[in-house]
Amino acid sequence: MKKSIFISVMIVFILNTLFSSAIPQNRKIITLKNNNACYSKSAKLDRKNQEDNTNADTTPKIIASIPEEKIYLYALNEQDGWYKGIVLSINGVNKFFDWKAVTFPGWNTLHYLDLNNDNKKELVVMLTQNKGTGMFRNTVHIINPENFSEYKVKDALDIVYDNIDIRILSKKEMEIMINDTIYNAKILKSTRPSEIEKTFFHNFIEYYIEDNKLKAKVGIEVQFLSYIGNIIIDYEFKDDEFKIDKIAFEGNPKVTVTTLQVK
Template sequence: MKKSIFIFVMIVFILNTLFSSAIPQNSKIITLKNNNTYYTKSSNSDEKSQGHNTNVDTAPKIIASIPEEKIYLYALNEQEPWYQGLVLSIDGVNKFFNWKTLSMIEVPPKLYYLDLNNDDKKELVVILYEDRGTGISLNTMHIINPEDFTEYKFKNALDVIKDNVEIKILSKKEVEMKINDTIYNVKIGDVPPNLTAYYPIQVSDIFFKHYIKYSMEDNVLKARVGAEARPLKYLGDIIIDYSFKDDEFKANKIVFEGNPTVTVTTHKLNKTK
């Protein structure tokens, strides 16, 4: 019995020690709801809530961090298979976000801290996973202003595709994609039997559902969206590069990249004067 009590006390001590880097001692995270806005603050343990919906978690868990920048992302509540409700801490200032991410250790959230809009100030990119499996990857992206924790607007990948991509099914083996002023002709070739679980042998429709992956590559925000001809069978990917314009992050470049079993040819449309 004494041994169990000792182990429990040590676990509590370790968790509190981990969290103390962002939350002052003798304080705790207070999650408040005010006018449908959730936020957090450090509060002395004897502070009383004044008409707020208050939820306290004394042992949040670090799930991502950039320690050299004093940036930490904490999970307040684990509801398999997700962490529900996250606290972002930047230089000791904390805010609650009603975000969720998978609690699987294989897909931790990703944090990037860099200047994305050329204002000589760094922004924080938070990438979270909502689903993952064979042929499935769904994540979400948030771009945070670290000075006030506001989110920059950005056009999500599915809306970019809706506004910029047109698709025609020419036959069971051939698809035409128009992306802005470029035509992609996609022809399905021979698919080896061992790859038919991943790549389609024919096509009757194209949809975008199970693979939406945001990433940071060479300091450029990107989205890769799988073009499915059958559930979880991909002709290839729509790849979107983002840039900052008119106070939001928008698609700067959109291309199609075929899978190894298809042949892709492209040509530019003649622009009318």
């Protein structure tokens, strides 16, 4: 018992020391009740990187913030282009999350709004996982700021696999069937993509906020890093989860798209 009390005290001391240089002035660190496991995990992560990865920067860094709401997102470790080990701070209360994100400035964002129509604001954390020419992937975490619990969000790629069927008609034409709608997409001459080889969905997946709603865009790739268009997903909060509300296909501007309703 004495040993566990001593370990808990030391963890709190380490984190208070760790964040003293990164937390804005006049902000008090308040540990969450029953959250020792989270702090213990972050402390172990930091020690491991100090011992095993000499090129790691373990100085806490603010990677996103909403200062007027006293909301800050800190990375405990920066190494090889990644932030690893994330601490979310809301009004001085902190919790560790085993998240990671790329270190591109400005590509990890926070949004504070009422997404589930309960007249209370949720915190939306969007972390970029991949970014390059023709590719982009991020993740979304929706947090209840009152207790730091995370709402479930149906994975956009799972929604695509569950709701669409694709039929390649030729090297220039394909059909995307979504529920009762068939989208016929034809590639114009001298454009990119030049032809349809096969379909991929993994290189462009973007969650974003539009008109105070959570949405996602999944690119339909028909050649490497070349897209015929995007699947657009609108989310709604239902049965304690953010899941599909609407889904549609949006063609590349240089692709002609016609639709047919299936009765």
